Structure formats: C-alpha cells, structure tokens
Amino acid sequence: MSDRLNADTLSDLAEGIQRPAYDRGAITTGVVHLGVGAFHRAHQAVYTDDVLARDPHWGIVAASLRSPDTYDALQPQDGLYTLSVRSQEGEALRVIGSIMRVIVAPRETEDLLDVMSDPQTRIVTLTVTEKGYCHDPATGALNEAHPDIVHDLAYSMNPKSAPGFIVEALRRRRMNGVPPFTVLTCDNLPSNGRTVKRVLTHLAELVDPELGRFVADEVSCPSTMVDRIVPATSDQDRERIAEALGVTDAWPVVTEPFTQWVIEDRFPQGRPAWELAGAEFVSDVEPYEHMKLRLLNGSHSTLAYLGYLAGYETVADTMADEAFVRLIRGLMDDEVTPTLHMPAGADLESYKSALIERFKNPALKHRTWQIAMDGSQKLPQRLLGTIRDRLSVSAPIRRLSLGVAAWMRYVAGTDENGMAIDVRDPMADRLQEIASKAEGSAEVLARGLFAIREIFGDDLPADPRFTSEVVAHLTRLYELGAKRAVSELKVG
Ligand code: CS2
Numbered sequence: 001m002s003d004r005l006n007a008d009t010l011s012d013l014a015e016g017i018q019r020p021a022y023d024r025g026a027i028t029t030g031v032v033h034l035g036v037g038a039f040h041r042a043h044q045a046v047y048t049d050d051v052l053a054r055d056p057h058w059g060i061v062a063a064s065l066r067s068p069d070t071y072d073a074l075q076p077q078d079g080l081y082t083l084s085v086r087s088q089e090g091e092a093l094r095v096i097g098s099i100m101r102v103i104v105a106p107r108e109t110e111d112l113l114d115v116m117s118d119p120q121t122r123i124v125t126l127t128v129t130e131k132g133y134c135h136d137p138a139t140g141a142l143n144e145a146h147p148d149i150v151h152d153l154a155y156s157m158n159p160k161s162a163p164g165f166i167v168e169a170l171r172r173r174r175m176n177g178v179p180p181f182t183v184l185t186c187d188n189l190p191s192n193g194r195t196v197k198r199v200l201t202h203l204a205e206l207v208d209p210e211l212g213r214f215v216a217d218e219v220s221c222p223s224t225m226v227d228r229i230v231p232a233t234s235d236q237d238r239e240r241i242a243e244a245l246g247v248t249d250a251w252p253v254v255t256e257p258f259t260q261w262v263i264e265d266r267f268p269q270g271r272p273a274w275e276l277a278g279a280e281f282v283s284d285v286e287p288y289e290h291m292k293l294r295l296l297n298g299s300h301s302t303l304a305y306l307g308y309l310a311g312y313e314t315v316a317d318t319m320a321d322e323a324f325v326r327l328i329r330g331l332m333d334d335e336v337t338p339t340l341h342m343p344a345g346a347d348l349e350s351y352k353s354a355l356i357e358r359f360k361n362p363a364l365k366h367r368t369w370q371i372a373m374d375g376s377q378k379l380p381q382r383l384l385g386t387i388r389d390r391l392s393v394s395a396p397i398r399r400l401s402l403g404v405a406a407w408m409r410y411v412a413g414t415d416e417n418g419m420a421i422d423v424r425d426p427m428a429d430r431l432q433e434i435a436s437k438a439e440g441s442a443e444v445l446a447r448g449l450f451a452i453r454e455i456f457g458d459d460l461p462a463d464p465r466f467t468s469e470v471v472a473h474l475t476r477l478y479e480l481g482a483k484r485a486v487s488e489l490k491v492g
C-alpha cells in the first residue's frame with residue numbers, strides 16, 4: 001500500500017469513513033494550538049472539526065514545541081489524520097481536517113510568533129502537559145529557575161517554553177495595538193485557567209512590569225475540564241487503520257467513545273460554537289475539574305503505579321483483576337466523593353460507573369508505563385489535594401495513601417523482579433539520587449521523597465497521619481509485592 005492520506009486521496013477513501021464536511025480551502029486561522037500531541041488531535045481538534053462547516057474562521061495552526069515528529073507525519077498529509085474511536089463494539093474511523101498547518105517551534109520560531117500575533121488569531125489553546133507550564137506543582141507559581149524560563153528571560157524574543165511564546169506574542173500584539181487573544185489551557189492542572197494566568201503574569205512582569213499589568217488586566221484565561229482517554233498510537237494501530245482506509249496514515253490517533261469538555265465562557269475576542277459539538281459552557285469549572293482530576297486521574301495514577309508493579313501492561317489488564325476494581329471503586333466512593341462539591345443535577349454515580357467501564361475498555365491499549373510518567377507533576381492535583389481535604393476533617397486516606405506509596409516504590413527505579421524501570425519524570429535524577437541513598441529502606445526512601453516540597457509542600461511531610469500511612473504501605477509493597485498489597489488491603 002503506497003498511497004498516503006492527503007487532500008488528493010481524500011475522495012478515494014473506503015466507504016463509511018467520515019471526512020471533513022466543509023471546503024478546507026475556505027478555512028481561515030482563528031486558533032493557534034501549542035503542543036500538537038495525540039490528545040489535542042483526539043479532543044479539541046475534533047470539536048473544532050465539527051463546527052467548521054458552520055463557521056470557517058476557526059481553523060487551527062498547531063505547533064510542536066519540541067520535536068518535528070508530528071510535522072513530519074502530518075505535513076505530507078496536508079494536516080489530515082484519522083481519528084479512530086474504539087470500543088468492544090468495534091472501531092469508527094473519521095478523517096479530521098481542522099489542523100491547517102503544523103509548525104515546529106524551535107526551527108520556525110518567528111513564523112509561530114507571527115501567527116500568534118496576527119489579529120485573526122483570537123484564541124491560543126494549549127496541551128503541553130503538566131510540566132510544560134514551568135511551574136512549581138505544589139504552589140502553582142512560576143518556577144523562575146526552570147532552564148526554559150531562564151532561557152526565555154535572557155532571550156524573550158526568541159522563546160522556547162509555552163509561557164515564553166505566549167508572553168512574547170502578547171507583547172507584540174500590545175505594541176501593535178492588537179487586542180490580546182484568549183488563552184485556553186487544556187491540560188490536567190488544578191484551576192488550570194488561573195494557574196496559567198498566574199504563570200503568564202509573573203513571566204510578563206519579569207520581562208517588563210507594564211506588560212505584566214497588561215496580562216493581569218487584559219488577558220482572559222478561562223479554566224477548562226478536558227476528558228478523553230487517548231493512549232499512544234501503536235504500529236498495529238497504524239497497520240489496521242491503513243488497511244481500513246485504503247491509504248496509509250503516518251500518525252492516526254486512537255481513542256474511546258467518551259469525550260467531555262467543560263469550559264468557562266470568557267472569550268472577549270469570540271470563540272467557535274463548540275457547544276454545537278457537545279462542549280459545555282459554565283460559569284465555574286472548578287467542581288467539574290475536581291471531579292475529573294480526583295476521580296479519573298487520581299484512579300489512573302493509582303492504577304498505573306500499582307498495575308505496573310504488579311506486572312500489568314495496560315490499564316485494561318489491571319482492571320481485569322477484581323482486587324484492583326475493588327480498590328478503585330472504594331477509592332472513588334469512600335475517599336474521593338466526600339471531597340467533591342458538585343452542582344445540583346450532576347450524576348456522580350453514573351460518572352463513576354462509566355469510569356470503571358472506560359478503564360476496562362480492552363480495545364484501548366493504554367500502557368500503565370505511559371500514565372506513570374511525570375508523577376512529580378501529577379501527584380499534587382490527582383491525590384495530594386484530596387488527601388489534604390480528607391485530613392482536614394480527620395477522614396481515612398487508606399487507599400489514597402497507597403497510590404502515593406506505589407509512586408514511591410515505582411520511582412525507586414527497580415521492579416519486583418529486580419529489573420530497571422524506565423522512570424520518565426522531569427525530576428528523575430533527583431528521585432534516583434534519593435532512592436539510591438535509601439538503599440532499600442522504605443522509611444528512608446519515603447522521608448527522602450517527602451522532603452521534595454515542590455511535590456508535597458510543607459504541610460504533608462509534617463503530618464504523621466499521612467507519613468505513617470504511606471510508610472506502612474511502602475513497607476508492604478516491598479514485602480508482599482503490589483498484587484498482594486492490593487488484594488490484602490484492609491480498610492476501615
Ligand atoms: C492520564 C490522562 O496519562 C495520564 O496521566 O491519566 O492522560 C488521562 O487519560 C486523561 O486525562 C483522560 O481525560
């Protein structure tokens with residue numbers, strides 16, 4: 001099979017494959033997206049694809065902040081790619097056309113700043129993962145010592161980081177009398193709009209105090225809750241999808257049927273009618289965000305560390321073990337739900353039951369190793385905030401603290417068979433150093449890791465209700481292994 005998916009071959013695709021329902025030639029750019037990973041392509045780009053037929057002004061220019069991989073895959077395809085929605089019932093394929101151009105930021109820095117500064121661009125969206133905000137995960141403040149921030153302060157007109165690009169583009173817009181774009185973060189950060197606003201304002205202040213004031217007063221950063229499980233694409237996915245399309249697609253994205261997007265409606269420069277594609281606009285996202293980060297992502301990270309240690313490759317494999325299902329259901333019902341404050345009408349019971357089914361979806365090969373990445377950036381909003389809320393009312397944290405202990409056991413870097421774990425984390429070196437000093441002692445390992453205040457803050461390490469639970473779990477994880485620690489877990 002040699003033909004490639006692109007504008008010319010679009011009409012040759014096998015029947016039953018949905019294609020863009022609009023004239024791509026008539027689309028203009030309204031959105032610049034930073035971080036063109038699989039998640040963006042299976043989520044925001046799809047909502048936008050749904051509305052372009054009605055309103056052609058919201059085409060996306062998408063930038064990779066680091067590697068040229070996505071550009072290399074999508075450029076020969078005129079930005080087109082396949083969305084595969086998989087469940088036990090089968091697979092639905094759809095070609096998405098909303099990405100008009102891909103830019104590789106490190107080599108086309110000026111081009112990217114040009115589109116971001118263009119008056120036509122009214123929204124800048126981001127999926128740069130937790131670590132892309134260059135902030136301190138425990139406090140949400142800009143990390144001025146972050147190497148990319150140090151770089152961007154020295155060369156602010158030639159930035160590297162997402163905050164650096166946004167601040168420089170806002171500076172240019174202000175200088176040219178162009179109103180600022182709205183900044184829409186789509187990452188799993190707590191109060192993500194407020195967090196990105198704090199980071200941007202601080203960085204802008206360091207560049208120029210007046211620019212700082214401008215960002216503080218004029219730039220809208222609505223918070224959002226985004227949800228769709230999008231595992232990394234595998235070679236089997238590529239082969240299966242090419243077979244079905246009749247042409248090759250170098251980088252399709254594979255996801256689940258479920259999708260959710262809750263957005264605060266604060267877009268001074270206008271926005272696409274994403275509600276027509278199912279997005280929900282609300283005045284306060286926080287309750288939804290807590291629900292999602294604590295129930296979905298908190299469970300996910302717990303499953304990832306324990307599942308990996310237990311020898312399970314994917315989340316679905318882990319959830320085929322009943323003891324893990326019991327753990328997650330108990331975690332959600334007994335320890336997370338009491339910390340949530342949902343608006344009237346929200347149906348948490350169905351949400352949680354759906355989550356269990358989503359985690360079990362055997363058609364998605366979501367590797368525990370993939371979710372285990374960047375734990376230092378994820379733990380605070382996924383588990384530690386919930387733990388703080390529980391401790392403040394003296395409520396048990398038995399399962400939540402097991403998730404934290406499993407993270408510790410995992411980042412120590414050796415699995416239960418003595419094999420090295422490929423720990424990916426911006427703090428990997430520091431974690432490794434702490435682990436090697438611990439020489440296998442659960443107590444010393446835990447104390448060393450608790451001392452990372454960017455993760456645990458000052459309060460948790462000082463609270464024996466937290467530290468003693470974690471140390472007890474960690475000891476059991478070393479003694480019994482993850483499978484038995486889960487199946488023999490005593491609660492209440
Ligand atoms: C996952 C998320 O990789 C991870 O850390 O927990 O990417 C998760 O799949 C999404 O947030 C689901 O919306």
